[in-house]
Amino acid sequence: MEDWELGDKWQDDEVVNQQERIDDGKGLFLGFSSMALFIAISIILFMWYMTKPRLLEIGHNLPTVIGVIVGILVIAWVLEYLLIVLSVITERNLFPFRIRNGKRIALLFSLSLRLGRLFGISKDRISNSFVKVNNALVRGREKWIDNKNLLILLPRCIQNFRCKQRVIEDIDNCKDCGECIITQFKSLRERYKLNINVVTGGNIARKIIGRLKPSVILAVACERELVSGIEDIGFISVIGITNYRPEGPCKNTMVDMEEVDKTIKFLFKNRKGLLVEEGQLRVRAKM
Numbered sequence: 001m002e003d004w005e006l007g008d009k010w011q012d013d014e015v016v017n018q019q020e021r022i023d024d025g026k027g028l029f030l031g032f033s034s035m036a037l038f039i040a041i042s043i044i045l046f047m048w049y050m051t052k053p054r055l056l057e058i059g060h061n062l063p064t065v066i067g068v069i070v071g072i073l074v075i076a077w078v079l080e081y082l083l084i085v086l087s088v089i090t091e092r093n094l095f096p097f098r099i100r101n102g103k104r105i106a107l108l109f110s111l112s113l114r115l116g117r118l119f120g121i122s123k124d125r126i127s128n129s130f131v132k133v134n135n136a137l138v139r140g141r142e143k144w145i146d147n148k149n150l151l152i153l154l155p156r157c158i159q160n161f162r163c164k165q166r167v168i169e170d171i172d173n174c175k176d177c178g179e180c181i182i183t184q185f186k187s188l189r190e191r192y193k194l195n196i197n198v199v200t201g202g203n204i205a206r207k208i209i210g211r212l213k214p215s216v217i218l219a220v221a222c223e224r225e226l227v228s229g230i231e232d233i234g235f236i237s238v239i240g241i242t243n244y245r246p247e248g249p250c251k252n253t254m255v256d257m258e259e260v261d262k263t264i265k266f267l268f269k270n271r272k273g274l275l276v277e278e279g280q281l282r283v284r285a286k287m
């Protein structure tokens with residue numbers, strides 16, 4: 001697994017060119033991934049066609065045998081992709097089993113990023129759309145989600161950058177001055193006995209996950225960190241909420257508490273005694 005610290009993924013970019021808030025729909029990733037799938041399949045079929053004469057030299061039936069195997073794999077991939085798209089659109093798991101973000105989705109994601117670059121679409125926009133696709137897939141497998149042990153992971157940059165309180169060790173160290181949104185997460189934790197941790201990177205996140213063994217994770221971060229996290233933690237359901245960055249990446253970032261509210265309501269829908277009441281989390285931090 002790749003090790004990363006929060007902020008690493010912004011180092012090569014001009015901060016001034018980054019958008020404060022990105023809000024793309026699921027269609028952006030689905031459009032580019034369809035195109036990527038079409039190109040990948042075309043390349044596979046082209047390679048089979050080009051190697052046919054060589055295969056014929058080896059065995060008379062070999063091109064047909066290989067062609068049938070390639071054809072079955074291609075059809076299976078296309079069917080899987082179509083089911084994923086339908087599951088995302090309907091937010092229902094249309095597979096007879098629980099689907100995960102496997103290697104094929106990761107491949108389509110990386111191909112989509114390359115295609116996006118050709119069309120002038122930033123990786124953050126495609127990643128934003130990808131996170132929404134991931135969330136729709138997680139929502140679709142609602143009946144498989146075990147909400148007994150929800151872990152909320154927050155990025156370090158959500159804390160006011162002048163604040164010296166050691167909230168990475170424990171968010172109870174927050175003094176509730178209201179200068180950042182940590183105070184709202186602190187009251188969330190007190191009220192619902194949630195595990196909420198502020199992390200500085202992938203390594204620490206993995207250690208916390210290993211220690212707490214959550215059944216589902218709500219992760220807040222920028223698109224780049226979320227994509228890394230979702231790909232890293234493929235075996236646990238992760239719902240990602242992208243932050244926004246009024247002062248640029250990695251500094252005084254914000255999160256839409258209404259979205260956090262809706263996500264917790266969704267995850268706790270079937271958890272007795274812990275229903276989140278309407279509007280409870282909608283107090284905004286003083287800025």
Ligand code: SF4
Pocket residue numbers: 159160163164165167174175176177178179180181182183
């Ligand atoms: S609310 Fe205030 S004390 Fe708490 S982490 Fe934010 S800036 Fe620090």
